[in-house]
Amino acid sequence: MDNKSYQDHFFKKAKSQGYRSRSAFKLIELNKKFKFLKNRINLLDLGSSPGGWCQVAKEKVKNGKIIGLDKKAVDKIKGINFLKGDFLDEKIRSSILSYFDSRIDVILSDMAADTTGNKSLDCIRTNQLCLQVLEFSKKVLGKNGAVISKLFMGEDFEEIKLNAKKNFKKINFFKPISSRGESRETYIHCLGLYTL
Numbered sequence: 001m002d003n004k005s006y007q008d009h010f011f012k013k014a015k016s017q018g019y020r021s022r023s024a025f026k027l028i029e030l031n032k033k034f035k036f037l038k039n040r041i042n043l044l045d046l047g048s049s050p051g052g053w054c055q056v057a058k059e060k061v062k063n064g065k066i067i068g069l070d071k072k073a074v075d076k077i078k079g080i081n082f083l084k085g086d087f088l089d090e091k092i093r094s095s096i097l098s099y100f101d102s103r104i105d106v107i108l109s110d111m112a113a114d115t116t117g118n119k120s121l122d123c124i125r126t127n128q129l130c131l132q133v134l135e136f137s138k139k140v141l142g143k144n145g146a147v148i149s150k151l152f153m154g155e156d157f158e159e160i161k162l163n164a165k166k167n168f169k170k171i172n173f174f175k176p177i178s179s180r181g182e183s184r185e186t187y188i189h190c191l192g193l194y195t196l
C-alpha cells in the first residue's frame with residue numbers, strides 16, 4: 001500500500017468505528033506495545049483535537065482524571081475535561097496543574113506545529129514541542145510516569161534522544177503501522193524519571 005492508501009484505509013476504519021480521527025489507531029497501537037493506559041490514572045493529552053486519542057484513553061482509563069488540551073476547541077467527551085489554549089502558555093500550564101491534585105501519570109502528546117510548506121522547518125517546530133513536553137514532564141510527572149510524544153525524524157532527532165536518555169530510565173521509539181502514511185513521524189516512549 002502507498003502512503004495515501006494507508007491514510008485512506010485508516011480514515012475509513014476510524015469512521016466505521018466511531019473514532020474522530022485515524023490517529024486513534026496510533027494510540028491503540030502505542031498502548032498495545034507499551035501498556036500505559038490503566039485505571040485510576042491522571043492523564044494529560046496534548047494536542048487533543050479532534051479527540052481521537054481522548055476517545056481511546058477514555059475507553060481504557062476508568063475512574064481516572066483526563067485533560068485534553070488543544071489550541072482548537074474539541075467537542076465534548078463525557079468524563080474528559082478539555083482546555084483550549086497553547087501548551088507554551090504558562091497560564092495554561094498552571095490550569096492543567098491545578099486540575100490534577102497529584103502528579104500526572106501519563107502525558108501524551110500528538111502535537112504537530114502548523115505546516116508552513118517547508119518540511120525541514122515543520123520538523124524542527126514539531127520537535128521543539130516534543131522537547132517542551134519532555135521539559136514539562138520533569139516537573140509534573142509521577143513515579144513510574146510515562147511520556148509518549150510525537151516527533152519527526154530530522155536533524156534534531158538526536159538532541160531529543162539525548163535529552164530523553166538523560167532524564168528517563170527507559171526510552172523507546174515506535175512507529176505504529178497506522179502512522180505509515182506520514183513518513184517522518186514517529187513516537188517516543190519515556191518511562192520513569194531519574195530525578196524522583
Ligand SMILES: C[S@@+](CC[C@H](N)C(=O)[O-])C[C@H]1O[C@@H](n2cnc3c(N)ncnc32)[C@H](O)[C@@H]1O
Nearest residue numbers: 021023047049050051052053071087110111112
Ligand atoms: C495531529 S493533531 C492531534 C490529533 C489527536 N491526537 C486526535 O487523535 O484527534 C495535532 C494537534 O496539535 C495541536 N497543537 C499544535 N501545537 C499546539 C500547542 N502549542 N498547544 C496546543 N495544541 C497544539 C493542533 O492544534 C492539532 O489539533
